[in-house]
Amino acid sequence: MSRRAVITGMGMITPIGASVETFYDSIKANRLGFSFLGDRVSPDLAVKIAATVNEFEPERYIEDKKEIKRLDRFTQFAVYSALQALEDCGTRFEDIDPFRAGVICGVGIGGLDLTLQEQTKYLEKGPNRISVFYIPMMIGNMAAGTIAMKTGFKGANFCTTTACASSTHAIGEAFRKIKDGYLDVCLAGGAESCVSEFDFGGFNNMKALSRSEDLERCSIPFDKERNGFVLGEGSAVLVIEEYEHAKARGAKIYAEIAGYGATADAYHMTSPSPTGEAAAAGMRMAYEEAGLAAEDIDYINAHGTSTGLNDKYETTAIKLALGEKKAYNTAINSTKSMTGHLLGAAGAVEAVMTALSCRDDFVHRTVGYKVPDPECDLDYVTEGNRHMTVDAALSNSLGFGGHNATICMKKFVD
Numbered sequence: 416m417s418r419r420a421v422i423t424g425m426g427m428i429t430p431i432g433a434s435v436e437t438f439y440d441s442i443k444a445n446r447l448g449f450s451f452l453g454d455r456v457s458p459d460l461a462v463k464i465a466a467t468v469n470e471f472e473p474e475r476y477i478e479d480k481k482e483i484k485r486l487d488r489f490t491q492f493a494v495y496s497a498l499q500a501l502e503d504c505g506t507r508f509e510d511i512d513p514f515r516a517g518v519i520c521g522v523g524i525g526g527l528d529l530t531l532q533e534q535t536k537y538l539e540k541g542p543n544r545i546s547v548f549y550i551p552m553m554i555g556n557m558a559a560g561t562i563a564m565k566t567g568f569k570g571a572n573f574c575t576t577t578a579c580a581s582s583t584h585a586i587g588e589a590f591r592k593i594k595d596g597y598l599d600v601c602l603a604g605g606a607e608s609c610v611s612e613f614d615f616g617g618f619n620n621m622k623a624l625s626r627s628e629d630l631e632r633c634s635i636p637f638d639k640e641r642n643g644f645v646l647g648e649g650s651a652v653l654v655i656e657e658y659e660h661a662k663a664r665g666a667k668i669y670a671e672i673a674g675y676g677a678t679a680d681a682y683h684m685t686s687p688s689p690t691g692e693a694a695a696a697g698m699r700m701a702y703e704e705a706g707l708a709a710e711d712i713d714y715i716n717a718h719g720t721s722t723g724l725n726d727k728y729e730t731t732a733i734k735l736a737l738g739e740k741k742a743y744n745t746a747i748n749s750t751k752s753m754t755g756h757l758l759g760a761a762g763a764v765e766a767v768m769t770a771l772s773c774r775d776d777f778v779h780r781t782v783g784y785k786v787p788d789p790e791c792d793l794d795y796v797t798e799g800n801r802h803m804t805v806d807a808a809l810s811n812s813l814g815f816g817g818h819n820a821t822i823c824m825k826k827f828v829d
Contacts, residue, residue, distance in 0.1 A: 420593040421827060422669040423661050424504025424654030425767050426496040430466040430647050430754055434499065438764075439771055441753065443800065445782045448754050449630045449645055456612040461626045462619045464633045466647030466755025467610050468492075485548050486561060487526040492650035492760070493558035493606035494565055500602065504654040504666060507566065508600050511660070517570035517598045518559045519589045520652070521581030521605035523759025523814070526553030528611045555759075558606050562652075570598050576759070578814030579718070581605050582651070583762030587675035587822050589655045599660055604652035604763035618646060621685065623722060631783055634756075636719035636749035637726045637795045639788035644720045647755030651763035653770070668827045670773040673807075674707070676700030680817030686724050687813055691732030694819045698736035698809055701823035707807055709737040712745055712823075714778050714808040716769045717795075719749025720756055725813060730791045746803060748796040752782040762812035766822060769810040773826045776805050 425435045430448025432438030441448070448466045456462070473483050473491045476498040483491065497518070501507055508516055533549045551557060556574035563572050571592055575584040582605025589603035618624045625643035627633035634645040661668060676697035680688040687694065702712055718729055734742040750765045757764055772778055777800065784797040805826065812820045 418594055418596060419658035420590045420655050420672045421658050421661050422653050422672065422770050423656045423666040424500040425651070425669065425770065426499025426503060427649065427651035427764060427767055428468055428471060428492050428495050429649040429764055430468055433470055435503065435767060442768065442779050445780055446753065447630060447782065448647065449633055456615060460612060460615055460619065462615045462624045463628050464625065464630060464645055465610055466645050468648055485552065487529050487552045488608040489522060489525060489606045490558045490561050492608060493520055493652065494561055496604060496606065496650040496652040497562045497602050498565060500652045500654050501566065506664065511599050513567055513569040515570050515599045516568035517589065517592060517601040518562045518568050518572045519575065519585040519601060519603045520559040520562065521575040521585035521759050521763065522555035522558055523576060523578050523581045523607055524609045525555035527609050527614060529553050531611065531613045562602055566602070568602065577818035578816055579756070579758055579761055580812040580814035580818040580820040581759035581762065583766065583810065583812035583820035583822060584677060586653060586655070586672070586763065586766050587677060587820055590672045590675050590822065593655060593657050599657045601655045602652050603655050604650065605760040606650035607758040607760040608648040609758065610646060610648050615646060625721065634721045634752055635783040636717070636721045636752050636781055637788060637791040638784045639786040641721040641723060641726060643722055644751065645755035647757045649757045649764060650760050651767050653763065653766060670770040671825045671827050672822055673825045674701040674703065674705030674823030676821045678819045680819065682817050685815050687728040688817065689728055691728050691735050693817070694729065694732035694813060695735035697819040697821045698732070698811065701809055701821040702807070705807065705823040705825060707823065709741050711807045712737060712809055713803070713805045714746045714772055716765045716808065716810040717747050717749050718811045718813045719751055721751065727790045729811065729813065730793055733793060742793055745794065746778045746796050746801060747793050748779055748781045762810065762820065765810050769808050769824050772805045773808055773824050777802055778805065
């Protein structure tokens with residue numbers, strides 16, 4: 416049995432907006448979500464800029480103040496996004512068997528900052544002073560688990576943890592659950608909040624983060640002067656629904672998810688494979704499952720981290736996946752040029768953007784780009800926002816460990 420899966424609701428909290436509407440307004444205005452860390456970190460730390468969420472009101476969707484304190488920030492983000500997405504889609508799906516309604520939420524790291532706090536408490540006061548809530552607050556699966564508690568969804572419920580590919584895998588797995596008949600609706604996406612000095616130190620010491628002190632030139636994917644990503648936080652969750660059910664209730668539909676590819680580089684802990692072979696295979700899997708050919712792809716929302724190797728090797732992979740001639744004639748951008756890198760939540764935020772692009776025939780500019788790189792020589796939409804036909808699009812995520820995930824979306828046609 417093969418069924419259609421459509422996006423009928425979306426919710427998010429990001430450095431450039433606390434809803435899909437405010438996020439999209441920021442995207443269209445090319446607004447940057449970067450700010451200086453200032454005295455939040457030691458002056459010895461070389462990293463000066465982050466992409467943090469500064470306007471967050473968890474009580475909008477979590478009324479109990481005690482509960483808010485017992486949920487790690489990444490889980491608060493996830494619940495906020497999920498309930499916002501249900502609000503957006505216009506139903507709580509009470510007509511559906513709860514065992515056919517699922518939640519799949521990608522989290523790359525989870526409660527690392529909480530772990531640091533409790534470790535400090537342990538060292539200073541001993542093991543008996545560790546919070547009774549520490550373990551259930553810290554574990555990454557608690558985002559999906561808490562969303563289920565809030566919605567009553569009792570179907571497939573799990574956490575995908577594949578570094579920066581986590582939420583794209585979550586969306587792809589949700590698509591498959593619906594396509595293959597296991598679920599009728601699924602809340603799928605990702606959440607992350609790791610923006611302490613400890614987190615910056617770890618990523619900085621492996622030379623992954625930008626050390627720029629220029630807010631307009633810190634996250635510059637595909638630019639020759641790129642020197643690392645800007646660490647961010649946030650969440651996005653999509654309501655993925657079986658088409659006939661959505662049609663019967665007269666739902667608004669953003670886009671159709673039509674294909675999914677998942678592969679492994681089997682190469683290195685942090686570097687993508689120089690051949691691009693596995694990432695390219697994932698892209699081909701996604702558009703072929705959608706019944707498309709390379710020629711049909713209008714747009715790619717790239718992983719585009721602003722790191723030297725990622726952007727170079729993703730460019731190579733796109734050429735392999737589409738063929739060089741088609742690759743040079745495909746619009747490619749990076750949402751991270753405005754949001755920074757939201758780790759396990761990045762793919763979900765970019766899936767929201769890809770759905771909006773399909774719906775509105777709109778591709779945003781890769782902001783901040785100035786200096787061409789001969790090794791990144793495709794069309795990265797650097798001249799400004801572009802209004803163009805987007806009938807089919809890919810969204811790529813590439814995670815540490817060699818995890819590759821791509822989803823293929825189509826403009827919705829009844």
